[in-house]
Amino acid sequence: MARNAADIPSGNTGGMQKDLLTTDGYPARLVGIVFTGVQNQRPYQGVPKDPVDEVRLTYELSHEFMKDEEGEILADKPRWLTETVPFKSLKLDKAKFTKRYNAIDPSNAGKGVIKNCLSNPVTVLIVNNPGKGKHEGKVFENIGDVSLPPKKLPGYVQPPMVNPPFYYDLNDGDCTLEDFRKQPEFVQEIIMGANDFSTSLLAGLLGAETGKPVSSTPREAPEESTGDEENPY
Numbered sequence: 001m002a003r004n005a006a007d008i009p010s011g012n013t014g015g016m017q018k019d020l021l022t023t024d025g026y027p028a029r030l031v032g033i034v035f036t037g038v039q040n041q042r043p044y045q046g047v048p049k050d051p052v053d054e055v056r057l058t059y060e061l062s063h064e065f066m067k068d069e070e071g072e073i074l075a076d077k078p079r080w081l082t083e084t085v086p087f088k089s090l091k092l093d094k095a096k097f098t099k100r101y102n103a104i105d106p107s108n109a110g111k112g113v114i115k116n117c118l119s120n121p122v123t124v125l126i127v128n129n130p131g132k133g134k135h136e137g138k139v140f141e142n143i144g145d146v147s148l149p150p151k152k153l154p155g156y157v158q159p160p161m162v163n164p165p166f167y168y169d170l171n172d173g174d175c176t177l178e179d180f181r182k183q184p185e186f187v188q189e190i191i192m193g194a195n196d197f198s199t200s201l202l203a204g205l206l207g208a209e210t211g212k213p214v215s216s217t218p219r220e221a222p223e224e225s226t227g228d229e230e231n232p233y
Contacts, residue, residue, distance in 0.1 A: 016069075016077060017067050017071070023127050023144075027062040027149065028059040028123070029121050029122065030117055030165070031058050031165050032080075033056070033166075034168045035055045036054050037053065037054070037195065037196050037197055038052065038194050038195040039194055039219065040220060042221040043221075051195050053086065053087045054084050057082065057146075059080065059146070060161050062158055065078050075162075078161075081124065081142075101117075103122055104120050104122055105117045105120060106148055118165035119160075123146070123150055124145075127143075127144035128141060128142075170197065170202040171200050171201050175201075197215075203215070
């Protein structure tokens with residue numbers, strides 16, 4: 001089945017600005033899914049952790065928008081937030097991916113296929129986390145949880161997404177090089193730094209394009225997330 005990939009903002013705000021969102025639950029929809037391959041993990045309490053297959057889930061907030069330089073709302077630029085979670089079996093009840101999937105697709109209409117859940121409504125809990133190290137003094141927005149969509153209140157209808165949904169998987173034969181290059185550069189770097197990149201279908205496509213084998217050094221486990229890379233705008 002053909003993937004539905006769409007242009008993704010590059011990460012440059014281009015003069016746009018945003019207000020810091022307060023800790024609360026926000027109506028949203030699942031706008032993007034990007035599988036980034038098997039990635040190294042940070043040690044937990046000094047104990048090494050095995051690499052895991054990861055997926056980035058991007059949510060489009062239904063009522064929060066970027067603003068222009070004058071502070072006017074940009075109706076075509078809704079706020080996005082992204083979280084990275086280990087992609088694991090739905091049989092693992094306590095796995096973070098299982099909890100996310102059950103919130104995104106509570107009736108299991110997608111039969112466990114996450115791409116079938118694009119545009120589904122959810123509630124995203126946003127938390128404010130203080131920056132550390134070089135980011136000390138800043139406050140970042142992070143996703144604290146994802147739960148069932150807002151309860152239907154009299155007169156409320158959650159609006160449709162503004163942006164087309166997008167999907168990418170480095171090991172999916174329906175995903176093209178064009179789809180890969182639509183990802184922001186830092187996401188491309190994450191994908192190409194996956195432990196399984198050299199044996200992926202993407203590596204084969206890149207190699208066929210250049211006529212040479214393509215390989216990369218597995219990416220080191222990232223530092224504690226600040227939230228910076230979680231907002232495409």
